[in-house]
Amino acid sequence: MSQTNNTAPTDNIEANPDDVEDFALLQPAPVAKEMGAERRGRMVESDGIYVTDADGRRLIDGPAGMWCLNLGHRHPTLANVLRDQALSLTYTSPWYTSNSPAEKLARMLADRAPGDLNHVFLTTGGSSAVETGLRLMQFYNNLRGQPEKKLIVSRDGAYHGSTYLSASLNGRPRDHDWMDGASEMVRKLTCPNPFHRPKDMTVDEFEDFLIKEFETLIEKEGADKIGAFIAEPIQASGGVLMPTPNYIKRMHALCRENDILYISDEVVTAFGRLGHTFASQDVFGIEPDMIAFAKGVTAGYFPLGGLMVSDRLLTEIRKSNHPDAGFVHGLTYSSHPIGCAVAIRTIELMEDGLLEHVREISPYFQDSLKSLEDLPLVGEVRGQGLMAGIEAVADRVSNNPLNLDMRVGQRIDKHCQEEGLLLRPLINMCVMSPPLIIQRDHIDEMTRILRVAITRTTDELVREGFELA
Structure with missing residues (x-):
């Protein structure tokens, strides 16, 4: 039931x-x-x-x-920011203009993100942030001449959003009981929850099983067919499911070895939930290729999300043999100046102790x-x-x-x-x-x-x- x-x-x-x-x-x-x-x-x-x-x-x-x-x-400070920005610059189209709050927020996020994740595509929430990451992976592999490298690997117990493609990644049974999805594009691995591991397995043996399962999937499908692995550091809506100690690092290493993009879904774990702006590196010790975020970035006062993207990916895209190829993706409320102004102040308040x-x-x-x-x-x-x-x-x-x-x-x-x-x-x-x-x-x-x-x-x-x- x-x-x-x-x-x-x-x-x-x-x-x-x-x-x-x-x-x-x-x-x-x-x-x-x-x-x-x-x-x-x-x-x-x-x-x-x-x-x-x-x-x-x-x-x-x-x-x-x-x-x-x-x-x-x-929170009176955030309420005032909402009001003040609305009375300054209420909105401007991201399709052909920019705005100062968005540019300032992008710089702040780049300065705080791990590794070379120095760019951000701003969205309206977590679902659209994840969707952006998946579409960017597809665009990236099209430019590389690898149009078959599009499979997405997720896990049982996962939750990644409510848009058609992001919801297809979800690994909770009730998400698919009566709802359709792009199942042909997704492969699911075992939920990394040691509480329900087989009784005859130690935690270390369970972790080895999870890693071997991913290795076997890569061998079966072919690394040339798998475009991305996406993972919440802690599976939040699955029930706060905690991974085994070295699982995240080992899965990240497998992605690196096999040219599979690692997307860290930090919609929940970023912006203070684990005591850091981003948790991928500071808590779990990895530098992913992309980080999806939302929720806490504005402390819930305005719908805003985003995708941090690595320099490496954008460098390859800019140097491709298809300089005029269009990444035709965006949202009416991408880079919304009110949301960006709230996010800037949220980060400042979080970092004040x-x-x-x-x-x-x-x-x-x-x-x-x-x-x-x-x-x-x-x-x-x-x-x-x-x-x-x-x-x-x-x-x-x-x-x-x-x-x-x-x-x-x-x-x-x-x-x-x-x-x-x-x-x-x-x-x-x-x-x-x-x-x-x-x-x-x-x-x-x-x-x-x-x-x-x-x-x-x-x-x-x-x-x-x-x-x-």
Whole structure:
């Protein structure tokens, strides 16, 4: 049974479509019987790390919106930047003009990106950033005279976006149950999640298996057919799935050896979530060919994303035998001056002590949540920096979630909201990525509420006859 990723409970809607009342707002990821009639919990106000719902409940914003409200809600400085830029230069077309905020932001990003990633293509969000990277890979290989080198390698458990091509990379089963995609262009590898590795494998053996699997795929398809490998350093929407210790470096090395572009999807992990502007090098020790980013770059105050691109790729493109070939790709709101102005100020604010704060408080955040592993319903608490996932299991021997009610995450979220905490429920998991301004007393309160909510959910499941071990 699949479910939507709602962060707040929906009002009950009868199965009979004739009995539902139409609702004008269509929201992301509805189920068929609720389309055009679904009402989700309404938020009416926010401040700092809190949101307030229509019933007046003040809730800690556990997901920071959707991994993005890194500086918290109602930040007066960012609100002023929005206003001031709108009253200066509101918009200019990126197709034939430029603007100062975009040029300044590009320079700032190039100065902070790893290796030779000295150029940025600005987009409207993470999906369009990933899409840009994939289209650039295709354009690059066309210019090189390798039009067959277009396969894209992704992983089970991955999430890379909602456009047709970026969504085709997603590795969560519910993303493809009823939705079409460009499956012929994509190959999927095993999810690098050691929690669900075979019981007879050590973590090191599991990592070796993952690397061998990629090597085998390269041999089978041919390196001359594979254009790119794309990976989130931590698979965020899959449930904060943590890779094995050297997995990222080893996969990057395989890409280098086989002329496969490595695209690091840092839509979640960049801009402070792990305590750094970009995490690819500072946390995981690699210099990818491209980095896709979004969300935290404007702290959620304006839709903006982008793709960092290496000097090497652009040098090859400029020196190709097709100097007039057009990279015919762009968006109406690429390089939007308001978004760029907000991003500039966001980076400045993050570098004024906030990145250090994240690095200092992250161990306390992780240790506090890890204490919940003494609860029988909790199979694992995992994470890094200020992102964490709690996975509920039916039994700790097999780590099997399938005997549980597959809406257990929503059950926990419901009880958390009763106590003052908003989560992001994902089937049998709960995800947290609070605003980076969070303090220790907030973390203590989050942990207390989670303990209460998970205990209540456990009691419910037992009363309803679910077998837990």
